[in-house]
Amino acid sequence: MLRIDTETVGHDVGRIVQAVSLMMVVSIPVAAINAEFFAIPSFLVSAIVMGGIGTGLVWWFRGADPPEKREAMVTAATGWAAIGVLGGLPFLLIAWTIQIDPFPAWMNTPAMDSTTEVFLRPLDGVFESMSGFTGTGLTMATTEQQLPRSLHWWRSFTEWIGGVGVIVLTVAILARGGGSSGSYTLYESEARSEKIHPSIVTTVQEIWKIFVGLTVGSIVLFLLVGMEPWGALNHAMTGIATGGFSVWGSSIGYYNSPLIEYAVVPVMVAGSIAFPIHYLIFKGELHNFYTDLQTRWVFIWFTIGSLALTAIHFANGQYATLEETFRISLFQFVSATSNTGFGTATIGNGAGEPVWSAGATLLTCIGMLTGAAAGSTVSGLKLIRVITLIKGTAWQIRDVFQPQSAIRYLQIGDRKLSEAQAQREYTEATVVFILWLMFLAIGVAFLLRVLPSATPLEYVIFDVMSAQSNVGLSAGVTGPTMPKPAKVMLIINMWVGRLEIIPIAVLLGAIFQRFNLYR
Numbered sequence: 001m002l003r004i005d006t007e008t009v010g011h012d013v014g015r016i017v018q019a020v021s022l023m024m025v026v027s028i029p030v031a032a033i034n035a036e037f038f039a040i041p042s043f044l045v046s047a048i049v050m051g052g053i054g055t056g057l058v059w060w061f062r063g064a065d066p067p068e069k070r071e072a073m074v075t076a077a078t079g080w081a082a083i084g085v086l087g088g089l090p091f092l093l094i095a096w097t098i099q100i101d102p103f104p105a106w107m108n109t110p111a112m113d114s115t116t117e118v119f120l121r122p123l124d125g126v127f128e129s130m131s132g133f134t135g136t137g138l139t140m141a142t143t144e145q146q147l148p149r150s151l152h153w154w155r156s157f158t159e160w161i162g163g164v165g166v167i168v169l170t171v172a173i174l175a176r177g178g179g180s181s182g183s184y185t186l187y188e189s190e191a192r193s194e195k196i197h198p199s200i201v202t203t204v205q206e207i208w209k210i211f212v213g214l215t216v217g218s219i220v221l222f223l224l225v226g227m228e229p230w231g232a233l234n235h236a237m238t239g240i241a242t243g244g245f246s247v248w249g250s251s252i253g254y255y256n257s258p259l260i261e262y263a264v265v266p267v268m269v270a271g272s273i274a275f276p277i278h279y280l281i282f283k284g285e286l287h288n289f290y291t292d293l294q295t296r297w298v299f300i301w302f303t304i305g306s307l308a309l310t311a312i313h314f315a316n317g318q319y320a321t322l323e324e325t326f327r328i329s330l331f332q333f334v335s336a337t338s339n340t341g342f343g344t345a346t347i348g349n350g351a352g353e354p355v356w357s358a359g360a361t362l363l364t365c366i367g368m369l370t371g372a373a374a375g376s377t378v379s380g381l382k383l384i385r386v387i388t389l390i391k392g393t394a395w396q397i398r399d400v401f402q403p404q405s406a407i408r409y410l411q412i413g414d415r416k417l418s419e420a421q422a423q424r425e426y427t428e429a430t431v432v433f434i435l436w437l438m439f440l441a442i443g444v445a446f447l448l449r450v451l452p453s454a455t456p457l458e459y460v461i462f463d464v465m466s467a468q469s470n471v472g473l474s475a476g477v478t479g480p481t482m483p484k485p486a487k488v489m490l491i492i493n494m495w496v497g498r499l500e501i502i503p504i505a506v507l508l509g510a511i512f513q514r515f516n517l518y519r
Contacts, residue, residue: 004510008071009078011064014057016079016166017086021050023157024090031150038109039150042093050086070506076499077507083133083166084495088125090154095119098148115146118480123487130491132158133166134498135377137244137341137472138463138490140480144249149230155245156234162498163241163271163377164211196279210278214240218267225263227255235342239264242271242377244341244472251343252331258323261331261344268338272298274375293413294373297383305337305367306330312360332473337367339378341472348459348475361458361475368469369436379470379497381436385429388412392426435501440468443493450483464490468497 024047031039067075095116101109118124124140131138132155139155141147147155196203218236227235231247238245248254252264270278277295280288290296309329319325328345335342347356347364356364371380395410402408410422417425443464451460459475466473467490478490496504 003070003513004074005065005068005071007061007064008067009075010057011061012067012071012075013079013082014054014059014061016075017050017054017082018058019054020083020087020161020166021047021054023161024050027090027150027154027157030153034149034153035108036148036150037107038097038103039090039094039148042090042097043150045093046086046089049089053086070510073503073506074510077495077503079166080133080495080499084130084491085126087129087133087158088122088127091119091125091128091151092122094148094151095125110148113143113146115141115143116148116151118142119151123484124480127487127491128155129158130494131472132243132245133162134470134494135159135162135241135243135339135379136467136470136494136497137238138467138474138478138494139245139472140487142249142480144245144247147247152230152234152247156237156243159241159243159245160215160237163243164207196276206279207275210275210282211240213282214270214278218270221263221267222260225259226257227260231255235264236267239267239340239342240271240377242268242338242340244335246342253344258327261327264342265331265334268334268340268342269298269302271340271377272302272338272372274373276375277373291414293387294375294383297387298372301367301370301372301383302334302337305333305363309333309360309363312357312363316357316360318356318360333364333367336364336466336471336473337370337380338372339368339380339469339471341466343473346476347473348456348462348477350455350459350476350479354456354459356475358456358458361462364473365458365462365465368465368471368473371469379500381433384412385432388425388429389433392422392429395422396426432501435505436468439493439496439501440464443468443489446489447477447486450485450489451477464493467493470494470497 024043027043028040028047031037031043095118097103098109098112098116099120103109118140119128127138127140130136137159144152196206215236218240219232222232222236223229234245234247235252237243244251246252246254252261255261273295274292277288277292288295289299306326306329309332310326313319313325313329314322319328331342331344332347334340347361349355369380370386371382372378374382374384391412392410395408399408408419408422410417410419410426412425440461444461447460447464448455448457455477456475459477462473462475463477465471467478
């Protein structure tokens with residue numbers, strides 16, 4: 001029977017909420033530097049609310065045992081849901097502060113605009129928060145440049161933290177006492193297993209060093225190619241985190257600069273490579289670019305997909321020149337497959353006149369589905385699972401033609417798996433793939449039910465795939481005017497996709513067990 005220690009879950013969810021509350025404290029100086037003093041009370045109140053909830057849970061369940069795997073899974077699912085909801089507080093409070101304008105003139109409260117106004121609705125703030133923390137980038141903001149810089153920062157900060165993982169943040173600053181086993185169990189629950197050092201706390205600290213270094217390098221690169229400082233900071237944070245929020249309504253397309261577009265591509269690629277490989281490369285072991293199986297396939301898949309998308313667009317006469325066709329195809333396929341979600345072109349207009357062909361849209365969907373390397377900031381199925389599914393299926397078929405006495409192995413990269421290991425990894429990949437498609441089908445069916453009937457099927461599939469793969473590209477379906485049930489469904493898809501489904505299934509199983517719903 002599935003028995004979950006709720007005290008352990010409550011304690012560790014409290015630690016996660018505590019850690020995220022510190023993000024709001026860090027955001028206060030950013031608001032002050034930008035002279036947006038009106039936003040400081042909103043961040044302060046949000047920090048107090050989250051900090052109070054987190055501290056209360058930790059104190060109430062202070063005697064809890066370290067988590068076993070099942071508790072860690074439920075903690076991950078519950079913790080991500082909690083921070084997705086509570087992370088919407090700054091959007092809501094800042095929007096209402098602007099609406100009410102209770103402060104004197106020196107607080108610099110701006111006039112209400114049509115973009116910030118949507119966050120007067122709590123659901124839209126929760127959507128934006130969940131999209132940020134899960135590294136998705138789908139947004140309720142129609143014209144991002146109208147938002148206060150405080151909200152630009154909060155959106156980018158949620159993606160930057162969420163790209164590495166809120167549990168990774170928690171382990172880094174609030175490591176559980178009494179040894180590292182509980183911390184490692186939590187770390188694994190966030191769809192991670194890679195270790196750079198034997199100690200999980202040291203591994204997490206090394207990941208943060210690499211992540212900060214890549215972010216600083218991205219800022220410098222963007223400044224060198226002509227991006228303004230505020231854009232360089234925010235796009236570096238959301239680019240290396242493969243999140244995709246922008247400070248401009250037309251995303252990277254705002255700059256209308258081929259140089260900037262080409263410069264963003266390597267940042268998205270860097271976010272697609274596993275942290276242990278970055279660690280080895282920084283140590284000078286450059287051969288890992290091509291000897292590591294996943295890294296090699298990141299470059300192969302990005303190349304094949306970009307060229308195929310170029311061929312489709314060129315055959316359709318979609319863009320004026322071959323260079324523009326290649327540049328847009330390269331950028332958008334890498335953006336989709338790295339799950340970043342930056343945009344330089346319009347993909348679709350929702351229920352309006354189609355822009356991209358169905359073939360181009362569905363090819364991009366395949367890229368969003370596969371994702372890139374496990375152990376990076378990318379979501380999706382992950383390339384290692386795709387490789388395991390393809391090679392494992394071929395291995396299973398070959399088994400039909402071999403004698404029962406044969407000793408079989410499955411070669412995946414430099415790993416030679418025994419029959420038992422191969423069956424275990426193939427089964428895990430298959431289960432995730434089937435559950436992934438099941439949740440995707442539920443999302444598509446639900447949106448088809450609540451959206452206008454004129455919305456093309458491929459655009460609905462595209463936006464649900466974008467939400468569940470935590471990408472952020474949209475075919476014009478997602479926006480503040482979409483029905484509330486559709487927003488809730490996409491929030492669920494984003495949550496499910498970020499945690500790779502299994503923790504959600506364990507949480508649902510625990511709830512069913514708790515309330516005897518299996519009978």
